[in-house]
Amino acid sequence: MADGFQGRIPLHISNQTALVWSVDDVATLRATHHICGTLTGTLPHAGQQNVFLGLPLALLPEEVVVLVKNGIVALVDDTASHEAPTAEELAQWNEVRKAEGHRVPKNPTFTPPTLSDEALRKRLERQKRKEALEATKKDEIMSEPLTPTTTSSTKEKSYSFTIPATSDVAWYRKKCYLTLEEAKEAGLWVYPSTAEEIAKCGVFEDLWKQGYYMGNGLRFGGDWLIYPGDPLRFHSHFVATVVPSLTEPILPIQIVAYGRLGTATKKSHLLCGWDSETQKVSYYTIEWAGFG
Structure with a gap:
């Protein structure tokens, strides 16, 4: 059993079925390793669920075997990877949630994404154009004579927040297998x-x-x-x-x-x-x- 994927594509094993949950991994398997699999997930806005499907991608058992033997993928035991947290870990996680306003648990290795100079410049330009447009509309409203049917209203400003979507909580410890023999011994994969x-x-x-x-x-x-x-x-x-x-x-x-x-x-x-x-x-x- 290995602690990490070691540069391999993770295959999440569930009931002797290998699933791929990453779009990038699906594209790599298809374009680089000519492995197609079958999409099995439903799409909310697709009328025909038997034609257009989404993630996860389920692989044939023969596809799994050839990928493992050639060092392309690692078999992940998700059930065993999700361990029950200790009392100390759970208390620390709750404190972090309280400190961040019950948002996503804080990851010590996470750094908030920063905008490049070009992206920041474009954002400021858009904000200035928006403020100028609002000011122009306000002047037009103020210049019109008030009548009994005329009412004044103010728009509420909207704000956007970026919340990192991460699942790297302290008690998730990846348990993966790089060979078929190791996976068979653990009872994860028998084919x-x-x-x-x-x-x-x-x-x-x-x-x-x-x-x-x-x-x-x-x-x-x-x-x-x-x-x-x-x-x-x-x-x-x-x-x-x-x-x-x-x-x-x-x-x-x-x-x-x-x-x-x-x-x-x-x-x-x-x-x-x-x-x-x-x-x-x-x-x-x-x-x-x-x-x-």
């Missing part, structure tokens, strides 16, 4: 644990290293959809199904089903045979010929 899951992870990593993007292929009768580039720009070319062993038989009816389903969705079905001894993958494609 892969079977021969089939190991085969899927091996095939996924092989395709990932070739530069492909992978998405969930459940709707198309396979394990993943294989894209030549970002799914926002490309259609998938293959529906991949992992065969855990090279000696495992494939029924003729399965071959027919794979071929018909792939043709109906304008894709080729990709059979991925995993060799546990050599740690290599054999690929075979199935598609109907003579159509169209």
